[in-house]
Amino acid sequence: MTGKGPRMNPVRTVARALLAAVFVRGGLDAYNNPDRFADTAAKVTERLGSTLEAVGLPTDPRALARTTGIVQMVGGVMLATNTFTRPVALALAASLVPSTVAGQDLWSEAEPGGQPIDRPEVLKNLGLMGGLLLAAVDTEGKPGLAWRTSHLAEHAQDSVKRAAHTTTKETKRAAQLTAKEARRAAQDAQRTAHTAARDAKQAVKSTAGGLLPG
Incomplete structure (x- = not known):
């Protein structure tokens, strides 16, 4: 062209x-x-x-x-x-x-x-x-003015629909990512607590063993 x-x-x-x-x-x-x-x-x-x-x-x-x-x-x-x-x-x-x-x-x-x-x-x-x-x-x-005006209106309406659909998808994705991050944080916290409890038990055992007479 x-x-x-x-x-x-x-x-x-x-x-x-x-x-x-x-x-x-x-x-x-x-x-x-x-x-x-x-x-x-x-x-x-x-x-x-x-x-x-x-x-x-x-x-x-x-x-x-x-x-x-x-x-x-x-x-x-x-x-x-x-x-x-x-x-x-x-x-x-x-x-x-x-x-x-x-x-x-x-x-x-x-x-x-x-x-x-x-x-x-x-x-x-x-x-x-x-x-x-x-x-x-x-x-x-x-195309005449009436057709172009109608076409522009339809195009604008389609753009609004696409924007709304994209926003909805992004919102859902953000919510899903937030939920995953929350679960991951909870798992990390649980692992940290478990590790701390295990270390505490070992510390108690070591202390107790040191206090017993030989």
């Missing part, structure tokens, strides 16, 4: 490159020509001005258009090069939400015949968001 990681699936590579190209091109256009997107950005700031301020985004339409352009350019390049793909895909999807929300009232406009006007831009945003969400949940054949 080599130390190389898994090879990138060619279909994923092409799909991400095509998806990223839309954002790189659109982001570059928004950054270089913010006036073209000022009207849409103005609708976003009117609807979501307080939210934009809360997250630190500009509320000036031109500045918002350029900021969105930067996010989409950088995110598109990272998506195309498979760099932090999943969080980048979520960030790009989030960059489409304001303009999509701001454009929802376009659906209420109608043609002279009473039919609602078809707005391809909104549909395009929704389609791109769908592709980005798929990229965000794509694990490239590797």
Whole structure:
């Protein structure tokens, strides 16, 4: 086995490159020509001005258009090069939400015949968001977070069981060794006492023999 990681699936590579190209091109256009997107950005700031301020985004339409352009350019390049793909895909999807929300009232406009006007831009945003969400949940054949979490939990449980089993065995072994040592100590003490008693008897006999008249 080599130390190389898994090879990138060619279909994923092409799909991400095509998806990223839309954002790189659109982001570059928004950054270089913010006036073209000022009207849409103005609708976003009117609807979501307080939210934009809360997250630190500009509320000036031109500045918002350029900021969105930067996010989409950088995110598109990272998506195309498979760099932090999943969080980048979520960030790009989030960059489409304001303009999509701001454009929802376009659906209420109608043609002279009473039919609602078809707005391809909104549909395009929704389609791109769908592709980005798929990229965000794509694990490239590797186990997902739920499986890895469950696997880690099972592994931890097995480790605890093995540790408990090992501790029990060691405790029993220590108890057995202690019992053997106690028996050995008792035997040694018994032998010592027996030897002392025998020596005492011999000493008594020798003393008694020395006291008797010859």
